[in-house]
Amino acid sequence: MFTGIVQAYVEVSKVVKKTELTSFTLTFPTDLLKGLKQGASVAIDGVCFTATKIDDKQVSFDAMKETLQRTTIGNIKEEKYVNIERSFKIGDEVGGHIVSGHVHxxxxxxxxxxxxxxxxxxxxxxxxxxxxxxxxxxxxxxxxxxxxxxxxxxxxxxxxxxxxxxxxxxxxxxxxxxxxxxxxxxxxxxxxxxxxxxxxxxxxxxxx
Incomplete structure (x- = not known):
């Protein structure tokens, strides 16, 4: 779950398109890498994704057919920018409102x-x-x-x-x-x- 308080916007450093699957990599700021592990949830332009690989500041994600068809991630491009928010923990301040990352x-x-x-x-x-x-x-x-x-x-x-x-x-x-x-x-x-x-x-x- 997320709060809708975006923590940064970052550059898309790599996009690899396959059949019904797009893998993409973002360059994360150092402060948002703390505690980030493979399998963690991150909202990217409001869409909930799972981190699949972390290599220094480069964090990778996969988007499948449903996400590509129903969200702007279907048109993701290198050198463009996207909003990111790490998932919140129990006890964190909810500065916006509860956001699921399941885009309508x-x-x-x-x-x-x-x-x-x-x-x-x-x-x-x-x-x-x-x-x-x-x-x-x-x-x-x-x-x-x-x-x-x-x-x-x-x-x-x-x-x-x-x-x-x-x-x-x-x-x-x-x-x-x-x-x-x-x-x-x-x-x-x-x-x-x-x-x-x-x-x-x-x-x-x-x-x-």
Whole structure:
């Protein structure tokens, strides 16, 4: 499990594509290597991966067909950058919200607005089937970053977030551009509530 507080963004140093499998290697900062062992879980752009090999600062991972089809990892390239977060331990501070690393889909960046001083505003186009779980002031994880939704337009299937300078410094959102795709994971508590209410209403033949 993760908290959505990305610890760094790092460079993809190597990508090897095989049949229905992609192996890739990231260059980790020294401070995030402490205690990292083969088999450990790491969130990479919000997707939970298992470390398969550690060679000095080079940490390798494997992505299989399902992950390649449903997440941005399917388009991973050398010399690009990705967000990383080590899994949290019991007792650690949860600064964002609980994130599983099981991505629900991909969202497209529709616009980046920097016209307001010290404000970095990004609007995303979200798959329509996820919009029922997204509300203003709710939680969402985008490329592994725990963010609060500010504006939600359920007609256009869009959500908007405001990013503080610290988020821009610590994550790839400081270099993201319009048209790029990001991974999205909705808040599981919100999903559970919405699905439960829908099921109960359906059982009582009440439309919502």
């Amino acid at each position: 889909g991909m969202a497209e960046i529709m616009g980046v607005d920097t016209s307001i001083p010290n404000n970095h505003i990004i609007t995303f186009k979200v798959p329509h089937y996820l919009m029922k779980y997204i509300f203003p002031k709710g939680y969402v994880a985008l490329n592994g970053v725990s963010l609060t939704t500010v504006d939600v337009n359920k007609t256009d299937n869009t959500l908007t977030v405001y990013l503080i300078p610290e988020t821009l410094k610590q994550t790839t959102f400081g270099i993201k551009e319009t048209g790029e795709l990001v991974n999205i994971e909705i808040d599981t508590q919100t999903q559970t509530i919405v699905d439960t209410v829908e099921r109960v209403l359906a059982e009582k033949n009440i439309s919502c």
